[in-house]
Amino acid sequence: MTILREMNVKEQAIEAKKAAKIVGLLSREDKDEALHVLADTLEKEYKYILKANELDLERGRKKGYEDAFMDRLALTKERVIEFADGLRQVATLDDPTGTILSEWTLDNGLNVQKVTVPLGVIGMIYEARPNVTVDATGLALKSGNSIILKGGSSAISSNKAIVEIMHQALEKTNIPKEAVQFIESTDREATKQLFTMNEHIDVLIPRGGASLINSVVNNATVPVLETGVGNCHIYIDHEADVQKALNILINAKTDRPAVCNAVETVIIQKDWLEKNEELLTSTFKKHGITVHGDERALQCIPGSIPASEEDWADEYLSLELAVRVVNNLEEAVEHIDRYGTKHSEAIITENSETASLFLQLVDASCLYHNASTRFTDGGALGFGAEIGISTQKLHARGPMGLPALTTVKFMMRGNGQVR
Incomplete structure (x- = not known):
């Protein structure tokens, strides 16, 4: 297995920038x-990946990480196959570069x-999910970019193993391995160095909890x-179909409760x-859902507990x-305006x-009618x-795929024109 060479963050950024010049010139076929x-x-x-992942999981168990965190951290053979298939799917997509928009x-x-x-x-800064290491790399390379990966310390063994394999x-392709840089240091100072490297890094993408993003x-x-x-x-309107509403609600809450689109x-x-x-009450009970309710919800849903301001x-x-x-x-929209994070909102009616x-x-960024936020x-x-998932309004919004990792150039061709 290739061993990652230790470098400081600036050296890695310089190598990534050199590699970006090469990747940007490659054909779609390459x-x-x-x-x-x-x-x-x-x-x-x-x-090899699962063996490394077990080291992360063992550290997580010793530190008492919550179940939701451990779910994001855990890898299985099926999850490895899933992110490998994601790379193959990206390969089928149109090359987002070189398109003449006008x-x-x-x-x-x-x-x-x-x-x-x-x-x-x-520059990709993220937390527990090792799959992000693969997803982000695939999208970056397909769109002609190089990438600097800075994962969280909780997944350091998994991420290191994945990058070694990548x-x-x-080395068997026309993309230089220097196009994928991984910062091994778990020191927060290594992350902070990325924040101000305007000379070498074109954009930072944080992915994780509110504290990291902020x-x-x-x-x-x-x-x-x-x-x-x-x-x-999810807003359930008075004209919502009962079974449709319950199916969507349960899917959106229980399919994978630890993800951001739940x-x-x-x-x-x-x-x-x-x-x-x-x-509704029997459905909550069947699926083990704990309800934090307002005053009227407490009256209608046995076993629910009073919701605090933080709960909203x-x-x-x-x-x-x-x-x-x-x-x-109107009251539903008012509540969403106050507490929503501009991620995903749904109405059932x-x-x-x-x-x-x-x-x-x-x-x-994403709105649904009669469908799950998942x-x-x-x-x-x-x-x-x-x-x-971008919740801002500039450049890219919603799930960010290949087009979000491109920008534009105005290219002028003349025959001696002067102004």
């Missing part, structure tokens, strides 16, 4: 072939083209593509709740759920006009792997 080699090698070496010729004969190009060097694989956004001088935490809501608050119109409180803003990442009872759509109004009024995911939406 990049796609490399992604397939990466996928095949990761699958072949899955036992073209025109001035009166003086000067030809103007607006063309998509790679961002250059991406370096081994890249630290990068508030301290970096390098431009930041901001991802957001997921305090996601629902954390359900807002219920009072008339719907009065008609269906017994069925919390990202539980577990089988806990805040329940708010409202009179109408059979009234298309009500649904359209909700979709227009609510400010979020679809806020690059793979689920056909982007291949994703590099994160």
